[in-house]
Amino acid sequence: MAAAPSMAAAIAASLPAPQAAPTPTAPTYDAIPASMAKAIDIETDIPVTSVQLDGLVVSKIVKHSREVQSSNAHGLLLGLDLDGTLEVSNSFALPHHFNDDEDKSTKGVARYQASMLRSLREVQVDDSVVGFYQAMPLGSFYSQTLVETQAVHQDKLRHGGVVVVHDISQGARGNASFRAFRLTKAFLDAYKKNNFSTDSLIVHRLTFSSIVEEIPLRIRTNPLLSSFLETLSAPAPTLAVDVKPSAATSTAAVPPSFSVLNLGSGNISRNLEQVIDALDNYRTEEGNLAYLQRQIAREKAKADAYVGKRKEENASRVAQGLAPLPEEDVSRLFKVPPEPSRLESMLLLGRIDATAKSLESTSSAGLVKMYAAKGSAGV
Template sequence: MAEKEVPLTAVQVEALVAMKMIKHSTQAFPTTVTGSIVGMDVGGKLEITNCFPFPVVEMAPESHFDTAAPNPAAAAPRAKANTVYQAEMIRMLREVNIDANNVGWYTSANMGNFINLNVIENQFFYQKELNERAVALVNDVSRSSQGSLSLRAFRLSPKFLAAFRENKFNAEELQKSGLRYQDIFVELPIEIHNSHLITSFIHQLEAPKQAGPTDLPQSLAALESNPSAKSSTVTPNLDNLSLSVDPFLEKNCDLLLDSIETHHTETNNFQYYQRSVGREQTKINNWLQKRKVENATRATLKQPLLPEDEWQRLFKLPQEPSRLESMLNSRQVEQYSRQIDNFVASTTGKMFAVKGNLLPGETAAK
């Protein structure tokens, strides 16, 4: 293992490991799956060389937050039974001379919906108990199914890790520490690595040679019906010319609206807490004022004064709700917003490119 002082700068994932995670996530989609990843820490780069899935076991809720939703698959990495299973698997890997250093865990996601308490507590468990340099790999199955691999690596930031360890998520502590929802995760760049043998094989792949000269196609239909074009491995993807709106855009907008509704609910709950504190504080001030007048009267009559701290026994201020849920929801809203921005950017660019054909009158007027 590398020295602890060297900060992590990147995560290198073997192509076979990526394929195993994709297969595991796709087979169980839309159910959340989790697994362990092993590898080595070399010079600030985390090299992931193997992985294995976690079995789903029923476990009692160990979260110190009452709002943690029960999800056996998502909570599997920190289950006691899976901790024993993971240690046994790593021991067997070590016996066959395979990298057997636990460097984190992986999970699947759908439409970027992975920022929740289960992910936070799993990563906190790994960074606190197993390996402080552990990472969480998130494979978004819905995004990967569109042809581009969506695999991201995250770690909890030191500032958030300290706040989560002490469970300090009230307004006063957050204001002192300056912790924001952007500070929850630290994302690391991912590199997909192939062995030299696989790289050599990929470079040897080539398109089949044409038997003779071919005529240029007269139309798009003729180009699509050409059998040589279909069989070629380097045929351009004509789907990129489609003007249809990405089908995932509507679903992302729905998820974004749900997160915004959750944000409004959390805001209303906090405002209700502030109103409750204001009412109780008013009662306490009235009681203190009344007690001071009474003590002034008793002092005039040379009678013993009554204690003025009895309000702590008579009145009870409501407990401030944790702001952790609001922070996670705000981070999830940012995630959905970025995804929508990526979806809209590609469609908007194509719309501007063909604007002259769609709105010929407006273009001519300009």
């Protein structure tokens, strides 16, 4: 019996030793050559024709604009472009520093933006910037700050990006108003040259209506969110046995809104105030432009008079057989101011137009409500 273990040990020793499974080598990826990057990325050749906002993005923008209660609510839009549709799947708000200087505020926002994008990348969430959003009255969209920000985005981002404007005046009345814009090519050409003189506006055919172009926008909600909203708005049945059939349902989680019955007379007065303020600002800007034009005309008249007088002196000296006086650089003698930029006046005209259209829609809806209220009251 003692030979059995020794025989088993001998057999085990004669067998080949088990080999460990080979460790799979890590896959290697060759970098795409720079010359082939554009050929592979075919999405760059497809222009963006529409914008799609996810329901999460809409709720975030509305929440942010209500918390800030001013036109300083702004943030970045994240997503991707697919077959000409810019799909915005996420967003985050950017901080606004009230008491800091401009340089410190800009650096703080840049650090916060880099930190947020890095955190989103770590959790495998969309981190590609496709534009930014701004919550403000629609007429105030025409501002140099917003135009400059959008110009930087259209220069840096692949498809130029878009700016989504949330009209807080409509949101206060219970209407979620979202519109997507981007700068036109003619305006970008003049902006890059930093030339908004009268001749440049004529060459580029620029008016206040050709500063931006609107892109069709739609909102997408997934089935889970739609069912959740339906559950909140639908009344839930009660479980009590001794309840009358007429009261067998409880109230919904989302109470009914009667904001549509508001005649909106206060909104009309606010819109009128915005139109008057925009007109006052435009009149002030036109007064400044007129003053600069008169100053330029005076300096040019002085320069022309000096040149004419020098020509007469040289003609008389030549007639007397004397050498003419040397010609002098008129630009050194007379400082003719450059022609002022008309960008601000164009933006003010666009603000007046947008505010007037908002006033038109608000007043028309108010008139219809007033006639309905008058008819229902039997007056």
